[in-house]
Amino acid sequence: MSSNVKYHLSVSSCFARMAIQRQLEYPSFLVSWLLMIPIQYFAGILMLKVIVEKFQALNGWTFPQLAFVYGLGLLSHGLMVVLFIQSWNIGGMVRHGEFDRMLLRPANVFFQFAVMHINFIGLIDLIPGVIIFLYGCDLAGFHLGPINIIKLLLVVVGGALIRGAFFIITGSIAFWTKSSESLVGFSLNLMQRSAMYPLSIYPYIIQMVLTFIIPFGFICFYPACDFLGQNDRIMLPLDFVGWTPLVGGAMFVLANKLFNMGLKNYESSGS
Amino acid sequence: MFAFIYLAKMRILTLLTYRFEVFVAVGSNIIMMFATVFLWKSAYIGIDTVEGLKEQQMVTYSILSVLLSTILSCNVQNIINERVRDGQVAVDLFKPISIFVCYLADDVGRVISSLLNKAFPLLIIGIVFFGVPYPRTTIVFFAFIASCGLSFAISWLLSALVGMMAFWVMELGNMGRVKDAIVGALSGRLVPLWFFPTSFITVSKYLPFQYIYQTPLGMYIGKMSLNEALTAMMIQGIWIIVLLSVCALVWNAAKKRVLTQGG
Numbered sequence: 321m322s323s324n325v326k327y328h329l330s331v332s333s334c335f336a337r338m339a340i341q342r343q344l345e346y347p348s349f350l351v352s353w354l355l356m357i358p359i360q361y362f363a364g365i366l367m368l369k370v371i372v373e374k375f376q377a378l379n380g381w382t383f384p385q386l387a388f389v390y391g392l393g394l395l396s397h398g399l400m401v402v403l404f405i406q407s408w409n410i411g412g413m414v415r416h417g418e419f420d421r422m423l424l425r426p427a428n429v430f431f432q433f434a435v436m437h438i439n440f441i442g443l444i445d446l447i448p449g450v451i452i453f454l455y456g457c458d459l460a461g462f463h464l465g466p467i468n469i470i471k472l473l474l475v476v477v478g479g480a481l482i483r484g485a486f487f488i489i490t491g492s493i494a495f496w497t498k499s500s501e502s503l504v505g506f507s508l509n510l511m512q513r514s515a516m517y518p519l520s521i522y523p524y525i526i527q528m529v530l531t532f533i534i535p536f537g538f539i540c541f542y543p544a545c546d547f548l549g550q551n552d553r554i555m556l557p558l559d560f561v562g563w564t565p566l567v568g569g570a571m572f573v574l575a576n577k578l579f580n581m582g583l584k585n586y587e588s589s590g591s
Numbered sequence: 592m593f594a595f596i597y598l599a600k601m602r603i604l605t606l607l608t609y610r611f612e613v614f615v616a617v618g619s620n621i622i623m624m625f626a627t628v629f630l631w632k633s634a635y636i637g638i639d640t641v642e643g644l645k646e647q648q649m650v651t652y653s654i655l656s657v658l659l660s661t662i663l664s665c666n667v668q669n670i671i672n673e674r675v676r677d678g679q680v681a682v683d684l685f686k687p688i689s690i691f692v693c694y695l696a697d698d699v700g701r702v703i704s705s706l707l708n709k710a711f712p713l714l715i716i717g718i719v720f721f722g723v724p725y726p727r728t729t730i731v732f733f734a735f736i737a738s739c740g741l742s743f744a745i746s747w748l749l750s751a752l753v754g755m756m757a758f759w760v761m762e763l764g765n766m767g768r769v770k771d772a773i774v775g776a777l778s779g780r781l782v783p784l785w786f787f788p789t790s791f792i793t794v795s796k797y798l799p800f801q802y803i804y805q806t807p808l809g810m811y812i813g814k815m816s817l818n819e820a821l822t823a824m825m826i827q828g829i830w831i832i833v834l835l836s837v838c839a840l841v842w843n844a845a846k847k848r849v850l851t852q853g854g
Contacts, residue, residue, distance in 0.1 A: 360775070366776075370782055374641055375638060375641060376637075513626035526625075
């Protein structure tokens with residue numbers, strides 16, 4: 321058992337080292353991400369501030385609470401981008417026959433796929449995430465005690481799992497259709513709009529869909545309700561902080577199953 | 592001119608073949624439209640007017656802003672970057688028409704196909720869910736169309752300017768996306784600048800970005816009088832002249848740096 325874990329860890333760290341070297345090859349990408357990501361997200365939160373100041377709290381969500389949700393959403397987004405960004409390119413990998421190599425290696429393909437690309441550039445997403453989240457905590461008077469930190473870690477990891485699993489599921493469609501990359505932008509938009517803004521501003525039917533069919537509400541809206549004591553939402557048994565890692569785990573298992581089903585259908589096109 | 596129309600037509604035909612991509616892009620824009628409209632609707636609960644604007648005007652603004660964003664996505668920055676990276680730009684320079692005419696034709700084709708397969712379906716969906724987004728008056732409607740044309744010119748020239756940076760750095764990375772992020776924040780695409788603090792408004796008057804989105808959209812919803820609209824279009828014209836001159840200067844310098852790589 322322990323040698324098994326050790327083996328998988330050593331494979332992962334080897335992959336990680338190669339990934340970092342690969343990404344340092346083109347510094348202009350690093351610079352442009354470093355400029356673009358903070359601009360985009362700080363502008364996003366500034367716009368919310370402008371709206372709340374000119375108008376009013378959005379369905380009872382004050383600016384501090386909005387900043388809290390926005391920041392929390394950005395944290396799990398950042399973690400997902402670090403761990404699972406390869407799932408955005410399953411289509412390309414299918415078309416170029418890149419799974420051939422993995423199938424020949426003596427290790428589980430899903431494991432290899434999951435650890436093949438640690439995208440450390442994704443840490444850039446975490447910079448505005450941490451800043452906005454801490455700012456929101458401070459404004460909302462949210463106390464970062466040890467229990468809350470453990471809860472937050474569970475929520476961020478669970479949220480990243482929900483996001484990553486969703487990308488693996490949509491990416492796996494490419495095993496059948498050979499292409500699914502255009503779904504990435506679509507999913508990103510959907511996630512951003514449903515996770516980083518309070519769900520309660522949307523009509524009831526959309527809230528139901530984003531809770532029970534595409535469970536993006538659990539990425540950070542429901543846990544944030546719990547943390548901040550907001551009650552204007554669909555009620556479920558159990559507290560929401562517990563739901564996020566549960567939903568995340570379940571979706572990840574589902575993603576794994578679908579990925580493996582797709583792999584059976586893999587035709588090794590390309591050369 | 593024939594060459595221009597031919598290139599534009601080829602682009603339209605290529606884009607119309609990717610049906611699935613179009614479908615997903617429309618879906619993506621529907622999300623943006625709904626999310627922005629509901630954001631405004633919840634901001635307006637119990638409030639009648641803010642800065643002289645009513646809820647229906649902001650809903651119209653948001654719907655048209657999404658339509659405009661599908662049309663204004665200029666690809667010239669990516670084309671120049673790709674062409675410089677793999678050396679194809681040398682081939683383009685041999686063509687009997689200017690490479691910028693080629694790239695412009697390509698983007699005009701893109702605009703026309705986006706109008707047909709993205710903006711039009713999105714407009715229908717907007718009408719079904721949120722009602723017809725009427726312009727203030729008929730004259731304003733035509734001013735809006737003209738102003739959108741000028742917006743496209745500003746947006747295209749900015750994009751070309753960013754693209755030409757590739758001649759110096761060889762690999763632009765995602766500088767185009769950096770520019771898009773700046774435009775997204777400062778053009779009033781999501782939240783018009785009228786709601787921002789006064790100092791912000793003053794500074795942005797001297798930047799080209801608000802003339803891309805806010806000017807035509809503000810006209811349409813009746814935020815500006817006809818005179819103000821004409822003045823705004825003149826400022827758009829001035830920006831086009833400024834950006835054209837800068838582009839010409841940069842291109843003259845860039846031509847000397849063309850380096851053919853690849854095989």
